[in-house]
Amino acid sequence: MNFLSPIAGLLMAAAVLPPLLLLWFLKLRRARTPVSSQRLWKEAIEDMRANAPFQRLRWRWLLVLQIVILLLIALAISRPRVQGAGEPGQRTILLIDNSGSMQAVDTGDGRTRLEHAKDVALARIDALHGGGALFSASGETMVLSFSGDAVVECRFTSSAAELRRSIEEITPTDQSTRAVPALRLARAYATNTDPESPWPVGGPAVIECISDGRIPDLADRFLEAGESLVYHRVGSADPENWSFSVVAADRDVRDPRQVRVLIGLVAEGDARDGELVLRVDGGVVGTRTISAPGDADDESFARLDLVLGPFTLDAGANVEVELLVSDANPADNVVWLEIPPPNPLRVQAIAPVPDLIRFGLESLDPASFDVVDSPEAFQPGYDFTVWPAESLGDMILPEGRHLVLGGVPSGLGVSQVSEQAAPAVVMATEALHPVMRGVGVGRLEILNAQTWKGSRGVTELMSGPSGGLVFAAEPVGRRVVAVGFDPMESNWPALPGFVAFLANTASWLSEVPEANAFEPGDVLRLQGTPGANAMLSGPGLEVEIPFDLDGMGQFGPLRTAGRYALQSSGQRATGYAVNRTDVEENLLGSSEVLQLRGSAINEDASGSAKQSIRVWILLVVLSVLAAEWWLWRRS
Amino acid sequence: MRFGETRDPAPTTMEELAPGGLLAKLSRMDVVARRAVRGARSGERRSRKRGGGLEFSEHRDYEPGDDLRFVDWNVFARLDRLVTKVFIEEEDLTVALLVDASASMDWGNPNKFLFARRMGLCLGVVALRAGHRLRVHGLGGMCPPDLAGLRGGSRALPLSRWLLDARANGGSDLAETVGRVSGGRQGRGVLILLSDCLEDGAAAAVQRAASSGWETWVLRTLCPEELNPGANGLAGDLRLEDVEQEGAVEITVNRSLLNAYHTRLNADRSRLESDVRRAGGRLVELDTSLDPELVLFELLRRGGLLR
Numbered sequence: 016m017n018f019l020s021p022i023a024g025l026l027m028a029a030a031v032l033p034p035l036l037l038l039w040f041l042k043l044r045r046a047r048t049p050v051s052s053q054r055l056w057k058e059a060i061e062d063m064r065a066n067a068p069f070q071r072l073r074w075r076w077l078l079v080l081q082i083v084i085l086l087l088i089a090l091a092i093s094r095p096r097v098q099g100a101g102e103p104g105q106r107t108i109l110l111i112d113n114s115g116s117m118q119a120v121d122t123g124d125g126r127t128r129l130e131h132a133k134d135v136a137l138a139r140i141d142a143l144h145g146g147g148a149l150f151s152a153s154g155e156t157m158v159l160s161f162s163g164d165a166v167v168e169c170r171f172t173s174s175a176a177e178l179r180r181s182i183e184e185i186t187p188t189d190q191s192t193r194a195v196p197a198l199r200l201a202r203a204y205a206t207n208t209d210p211e212s213p214w215p216v217g218g219p220a221v222i223e224c225i226s227d228g229r230i231p232d233l234a235d236r237f238l239e240a241g242e243s244l245v246y247h248r249v250g251s252a253d254p255e256n257w258s259f260s261v262v263a264a265d266r267d268v269r270d271p272r273q274v275r276v277l278i279g280l281v282a283e284g285d286a287r288d289g290e291l292v293l294r295v296d297g298g299v300v301g302t303r304t305i306s307a308p309g310d311a312d313d314e315s316f317a318r319l320d321l322v323l324g325p326f327t328l329d330a331g332a333n334v335e336v337e338l339l340v341s342d343a344n345p346a347d348n349v350v351w352l353e354i355p356p357p358n359p360l361r362v363q364a365i366a367p368v369p370d371l372i373r374f375g376l377e378s379l380d381p382a383s384f385d386v387v388d389s390p391e392a393f394q395p396g397y398d399f400t401v402w403p404a405e406s407l408g409d410m411i412l413p414e415g416r417h418l419v420l421g422g423v424p425s426g427l428g429v430s431q432v433s434e435q436a437a438p439a440v441v442m443a444t445e446a447l448h449p450v451m452r453g454v455g456v457g458r459l460e461i462l463n464a465q466t467w468k469g470s471r472g473v474t475e476l477m478s479g480p481s482g483g484l485v486f487a488a489e490p491v492g493r494r495v496v497a498v499g500f501d502p503m504e505s506n507w508p509a510l511p512g513f514v515a516f517l518a519n520t521a522s523w524l525s526e527v528p529e530a531n532a533f534e535p536g537d538v539l540r541l542q543g544t545p546g547a548n549a550m551l552s553g554p555g556l557e558v559e560i561p562f563d564l565d566g567m568g569q570f571g572p573l574r575t576a577g578r579y580a581l582q583s584s585g586q587r588a589t590g591y592a593v594n595r596t597d598v599e600e601n602l603l604g605s606s607e608v609l610q611l612r613g614s615a616i617n618e619d620a621s622g623s624a625k626q627s628i629r630v631w632i633l634l635v636v637l638s639v640l641a642a643e644w645w646l647w648r649r650s
Numbered sequence: 651m652r653f654g655e656t657r658d659p660a661p662t663t664m665e666e667l668a669p670g671g672l673l674a675k676l677s678r679m680d681v682v683a684r685r686a687v688r689g690a691r692s693g694e695r696r697s698r699k700r701g702g703g704l705e706f707s708e709h710r711d712y713e714p715g716d717d718l719r720f721v722d723w724n725v726f727a728r729l730d731r732l733v734t735k736v737f738i739e740e741e742d743l744t745v746a747l748l749v750d751a752s753a754s755m756d757w758g759n760p761n762k763f764l765f766a767r768r769m770g771l772c773l774g775v776v777a778l779r780a781g782h783r784l785r786v787h788g789l790g791g792m793c794p795p796d797l798a799g800l801r802g803g804s805r806a807l808p809l810s811r812w813l814l815d816a817r818a819n820g821g822s823d824l825a826e827t828v829g830r831v832s833g834g835r836q837g838r839g840v841l842i843l844l845s846d847c848l849e850d851g852a853a854a855a856v857q858r859a860a861s862s863g864w865e866t867w868v869l870r871t872l873c874p875e876e877l878n879p880g881a882n883g884l885a886g887d888l889r890l891e892d893v894e895q896e897g898a899v900e901i902t903v904n905r906s907l908l909n910a911y912h913t914r915l916n917a918d919r920s921r922l923e924s925d926v927r928r929a930g931g932r933l934v935e936l937d938t939s940l941d942p943e944l945v946l947f948e949l950l951r952r953g954g955l956l957r
Contacts (some may be wrong), residue, residue: 050893051848561672
């Protein structure tokens with residue numbers, strides 16, 4: 016049993032018990048008894064008073080009953096709750112987590128967490144609407160499911176059948192858990208049940224959350240005044256599981272037929288050894304045995320990064336990477352990639368292009384390398400464009416991918432620290448960035464370097480003594496590498512690292528696998544024939560997508576991971592890969608507490624909610640009052 | 651019936667006052683005076699007066715006017731000196747019975763006043779039959795006039811009449827009565843005070859009587875309700891009202907209070923006994939539930955008042 020308002024009960028007890036005892040002292044009717052002498056009694060009482068202030072308070076059943084009554088009333092004011100149904104008229108909102116982690120099968124009976132959550136919800140429906148002699152409630156219940164978004168499965172109703180049906184129809188998703196939209200929706204429904212009324216017409220409902228407790232966005236939310244949140248926990252606290260955190264592929268910039276698949280794995284708990292299988296268009300092209308690394312990031316999980324390949328892929332292909340292992344969540348053991356056909360490098364340069372730069376770029380063996388005379392002659396469609404900074408002026412870079420030499424263009428979030436150029440050397444590099452991989456700058460000397468300072472979101476690839484020298488940024492619709500000094504005023508083009516820098520830059524600027532990669536919860540934005548329809552198929556899904564007059568259509572948010580294909584009539588199908596790579600969601604250890612800002616909701620170990628027994632306590636009070644009346648009549 | 655309320659009816663005859671042939675059993679008893687006392691006339695008791703008694707006391711030089719019959723001629727023949735033989739003169743013993751008739755005595759089961767009167771009758775009859783002079787005084791209450799100069803067994807009837815007619819009421823005038831008895835010109839003897847001694851002043855009265863030559867016995871009469879109230883029906887939340895004095899005391903009877911009462915009763919008992927002894931008297935505490943024969947033949951005989 017716990018209490019919703021323990022302070023109120025304690026205050027009530029503290030306020031009424033002392034006056035009751037005082038009244039008993041005052042109202043005590045004493046029998047008049049003649050005695051031969053009161054002298055000895057007076058002396059005895061004087062002796063007693065020093066030691067026993069309560070000696071006058073004799074054991075009296077009437078007094079005991081009155082104290083019991085007051086304590087029971089105080090208990091009732093504390094709003095005690097025990098297992099059972101709700102109060103009559105109480106409104107309850109069941110929030111059922113159907114996020115990706117709820118597909119884990121870690122309860123030992125082969126059933127998913129979501130199935131257990133639905134069992135808990137059904138049990139609550141039985142308790143709340145099942146009737147019974149003691150705990151029957153005539154209140155209403157609402158069912159919400161939540162993962163990335165909240166879905167009203169059933170509005171407030173007292174119909175147990177309707178509620179049960181809505182719970183049974185809840186399906187799992189692969190989305191990450193976000194409870195705030197659900198909480199917001201629940202609060203809205205809890206405080207206003209009359210759509211005609213602009214004002215809240217209902218009191219707060221009891222919100223019961225059935226989840227594994229991995230709800231990161233609740234941590235900065237407060238529990239509002241008067242709000243009651245009950246947490247029903249499902250799932251194991253220490254599961255053994257493998258999941259994916261990264262999946263990507265790239266083609267070699269010099270030989271685009273060569274493909275590498277980059278895989279990031281997360282091993283949680285004592286994850287067993289497994290085998291990673293790489294399939295291309297359904298055929299196995301490689302396997303790799305994996306073991307959980309010993310150097311865990313923390314106590315609960317460890318990361319493992321792998322590169323599969325390279326392997327030759329002359330055309331576009333569907334790539335599937337599957338982890339063959341027995342773990343807690345089989346649903347997160349496979350990822351997909353839609354690799355486009357090889358895209359030979361096409362580079363555009365705005366004149367003037369120094370010869371050393373031109374030689375460096377041509378060494379990448381691009382399929383085309385076109386130089387245009389002015390920025391106005393810029394043509395889209397190239398993998399990237401090389402800009403001399405002086406040709407840009409204050410111009411904003413057009414959408415696309417760009418390499419800017421000799422300065423940093425506007426609109427990147429990089430500001431100039433000093434206009435005065437000065438000799439500089441490289442003090443630090445962002446060696447982990449793809450552009451800087453293997454780029455040695457130890458002997459790089461710059462004759463005239465302006466220094467820059469990047470804002471948040473801009474990566475400083477090279478830093479000089481007084482600011483940044485080279486930056487990478489990804490503003491909307493663009494991907495830019497900007498060299499803040501003129502390479503020709505440095506010894507860089509003569510260093511081997513410069514070629515590596517150009518190769519990395521070309522590779523980073525031309526990579527396109529993200530184009531058709533999504534995560535559950537994303538919205539698929541599709542292009543097709545204007546005004547026509549196309550059929551989108553996916554895991555357990557087949558839906559017709561209409562395209563507007565601009566040829567744009569959309570579907571989502573995506574509920575489940577997997578391969579999706581958009582088939583337009585007379586055209587080749589376009590594939591989309593939807594992968595679960597949210598580490599926070601893929602970690603499965605269920606939480607004992609639901610952590611909110613300023614409060615922690617402990618799990619309800621029994622799996623069913625505690626309900627108020629205030630009415631029953633008040634009935635006991637009445638019974639005790641009747642007993643007291645009977646005793647009083649007897650006396 | 652309330653706590654301490656007397657159940658027994660008041661006696662109306664001597665037989666009811668001393669039932670079971672109690673008086674007949676006292677025929678061979680006598681009141682003991684531990685030291686020589688001075689009576690009003692010669693009697694059966696030694697007196698501190700030297701004179702015409704039979705028991706030799708001492709010699710003293712002859713003085714003109716001495717009775718020549720008491721000159722010891724044998725001494726004169728041997729020592730050629732006139733000496734006079736001094737004898738202890740035997741006088742009668744006065745027994746004074748002081749019966750407390752205050753309202754506090756008319757309480758308890760058995761009733762304290764009844765018990766005191768019963769003891770008074772027995773002791774008075776013993777004294778009368780032994781040939782002593784008997785005086786009877788009531789302390790407070792509504793008592794007949796004091797009896798004085800009773801002598802001889804035949805005077806048991808007026809004694810019993812007096813005791814039967816006495817009514818307990820109001821407060822006690824112990825100090826005044828003892829003062830009156832002590833200041834009288836009658837002979838001294840044994841003063842027996844029958845009282846519950848619940849008022850202060852009993853020790854002072856005893857001291858005054860002793861200083862006047864009375865050999866004083868305090869027979870403190872307490873009932874079971876006073877000796878052990880918890881075992882005799884005192885319980886609950888009570889307002890105790892004194893039968894003699896104004897005012898009341900409110901109590902809730904519990905174990906602690908009863909313990910405190912017993913502690914106080916024992917302290918009072920010790921203090922009274924000490925005061926009485928220091929004043930030259932003797933104290934015997936009598937429980938009214940005791941058999942009168944046990945009191946007379948055991949307690950008082952062993953205590954030294956009777957023989």
